[in-house]
Amino acid sequence: MDIYRDLFAGVETIGILALQGDFELHEEALGDRGLSAVRVRRVSELTEIDGLIIPGGESTTMTRLIDKIGMRDPLLNFSGPILGTCAGLIMLSKEIEEDRDRHGVEPLGMLDVVVRRNGFGTQIDSFADNVKWNDGTTNEGVFIRAPRILEIGNDVEVIARWNDEPVAVRQGDIVGLTYHPEVG
Amino acid sequence: MTSRWTDEKIQERMKLKIGLAEMLKGGCIMDVTNAEQAKVAEEAGAVAVMALERIPADIRSDGGIARASQPKMIKEIQDTVSIPVMAKCRIGHFAEAQILEAMGVDFVDESEVLTPADEKNHVDKYDFNVPFVCGCRNLGEALRRIGEGAAMIRTKGEAGSGNIVEAVRHMRQVQEEIRKLTVLREDELMAEAKNMGAPYHIVLETAKLGKLPVPNFAAGGIATPADASLMMQLGAETCFVGSGIFKSNDPKPRAEAIVQAVTYYDDPAKLLEISMELGEAMEGIDVAGLPESEKLSSRGW
Numbered sequence: 001m002d003i004y005r006d007l008f009a010g011v012e013t014i015g016i017l018a019l020q021g022d023f024e025l026h027e028e029a030l031g032d033r034g035l036s037a038v039r040v041r042r043v044s045e046l047t048e049i050d051g052l053i054i055p056g057g058e059s060t061t062m063t064r065l066i067d068k069i070g071m072r073d074p075l076l077n078f079s080g081p082i083l084g085t086c087a088g089l090i091m092l093s094k095e096i097e098e099d100r101d102r103h104g105v106e107p108l109g110m111l112d113v114v115v116r117r118n119g120f121g122t123q124i125d126s127f128a129d130n131v132k133w134n135d136g137t138t139n140e141g142v143f144i145r146a147p148r149i150l151e152i153g154n155d156v157e158v159i160a161r162w163n164d165e166p167v168a169v170r171q172g173d174i175v176g177l178t179y180h181p182e183v184g
Numbered sequence: 185m186t187s188r189w190t191d192e193k194i195q196e197r198m199k200l201k202i203g204l205a206e207m208l209k210g211g212c213i214m215d216v217t218n219a220e221q222a223k224v225a226e227e228a229g230a231v232a233v234m235a236l237e238r239i240p241a242d243i244r245s246d247g248g249i250a251r252a253s254q255p256k257m258i259k260e261i262q263d264t265v266s267i268p269v270m271a272k273c274r275i276g277h278f279a280e281a282q283i284l285e286a287m288g289v290d291f292v293d294e295s296e297v298l299t300p301a302d303e304k305n306h307v308d309k310y311d312f313n314v315p316f317v318c319g320c321r322n323l324g325e326a327l328r329r330i331g332e333g334a335a336m337i338r339t340k341g342e343a344g345s346g347n348i349v350e351a352v353r354h355m356r357q358v359q360e361e362i363r364k365l366t367v368l369r370e371d372e373l374m375a376e377a378k379n380m381g382a383p384y385h386i387v388l389e390t391a392k393l394g395k396l397p398v399p400n401f402a403a404g405g406i407a408t409p410a411d412a413s414l415m416m417q418l419g420a421e422t423c424f425v426g427s428g429i430f431k432s433n434d435p436k437p438r439a440e441a442i443v444q445a446v447t448y449y450d451d452p453a454k455l456l457e458i459s460m461e462l463g464e465a466m467e468g469i470d471v472a473g474l475p476e477s478e479k480l481s482s483r484g485w
Contacts, residue, residue, distance in 0.1 A: 018210070020210040020231060020447060021210060021211075022207055025206055041447060041448065056207050057208075057210070058207070058211060058232075060229070060267060061231050064228075065229060065443070065447060121288065122262075122268075122288040123200075123288075123290035123291065123315065124288055124313045124314055126200045126204065128196060144200060145207075145290070183199065183206065
């Protein structure tokens with residue numbers, strides 16, 4: 001299962017949120033598939049794209065920048081497909097488990113899941129292992145200080161698992177992954 | 185015996201180490217000395233904090249032996265923030281690094297800011313699960329550190345000086361030497377590796393990539409949004425800010441401004457807007473007047 005090809009099939013211009021994080025690795029991943037992307041750092045640039053990737057990085061940093069530059073509402077109103085990886089999933093989620101993430105920021109709430117940041121621990125607990133998609137295919141997932149999905153809303157479908165745990169979820173045109181398909 | 189450059193387990197681990205460095209790109213990593221500062225840094229949008237007992241400006245003025253920070257103080261910071269926590273060990277002091285790893289810090293900085301523990305050898309960083317960042321003044325030094333297993337390189341600059349001149353020198357030097365590698369014939373690269381004192385296989389890889397094989401960050405003397413922009417325009421992928429924030433007269437807005445300056449480093453109008461309301465930067469010192477023996481950047485081999 002190639003989530004880039006699946007989610008962005010027929011999408012004319014893919015944008016990558018480039019406020020902070022590994023947006024270059026997503027550009028390379030798209031390039032490997034013969035797809036191109038533009039970087040989005042300003043509110044006005046959201047109107048020029050048809051699909052969006054929110055990359056890995058620090059969700060607190062990116063969310064604070066989004067609020068500082070007034071990008072929250074334009075993101076909530078964005079109508080194309082959105083892929084969030086790691087920090088991107090955290091930002092899309094409805095809720096961040098707050099008792100652990102004392103200084104968590106307000107997520108966008110576009111994906112009806114509850115997540116736990118740094119769900120496996122610190123960097124020395126980061127790992128790579130196979131994830132299994134619903135269509136039976138597997139690919140390597142790189143989990144770096146990865147979040148965990150704790151609760152899933154009724155309209156959300158689990159589309160890939162690691163062991164029995166959900167690591168990729170989809171709600172309509174919005175997909176969130178706890179790992180990094182762009183690293184590897 | 186398998187070599188560490190072909191050993192799959194070690195290479196798999198390198199992927200995770202470099203992966204975290206990739207996540208920190210386009211951000212600002214701030215030096216903090218207590219939980220309160222760490223909170224200010226996190227709220228300002230830092231991508232990580234560097235936990236240390238004294239910021240470089242104070243290490244410089246206080247003198248004495250600068251060692252790895254007390255675990256208790258690092259633990260308090262780990263309990264306060266949810267962003268990655270880095271900590272420094274002395275050059276070559278692998279036992280300090282082992283303790284930092286046991287604490288679960290996210291990155292170890294084998295740093296010239298602390299007093300070196302070994303005058304010949306750096307830490308064998310492949311031995312660790314925790315990733316390392318190391319400073320450099322030139323490409324040879326950068327590639328030696330990568331050869332030892334560093335997952336991120338930063339300029340040394342001159343820590344605690346509030347003076348950007350050394351970081352500029354080091355970044356320009358590294359970039360110039362990389363550009364040179366890309367135009368040499370492949371049969372000239374062994375001689376160049378010999379000249380630089382750098383591992384041949386990493387020289388080859390760098391020549392092919394046209395950039396370092398690990399993320400390349402700036403550190404040492406960044407005090408203003410313009411300093412951060414300058415380093416990013418010269419090729420840095422993230423900025424470490426040490427004394428520049430908590431030695432300024434109003435740390436929070438300065439921290440927020442530098443975070444934005446890294447994102448919008450190539451947009452002068454935006455840089456103007458975020459620089460407008462800032463108070464005084466740290467005072468700083470003229471590096472040219474520093475005797476060689478007082479330069480922190482000359483530590484490391």
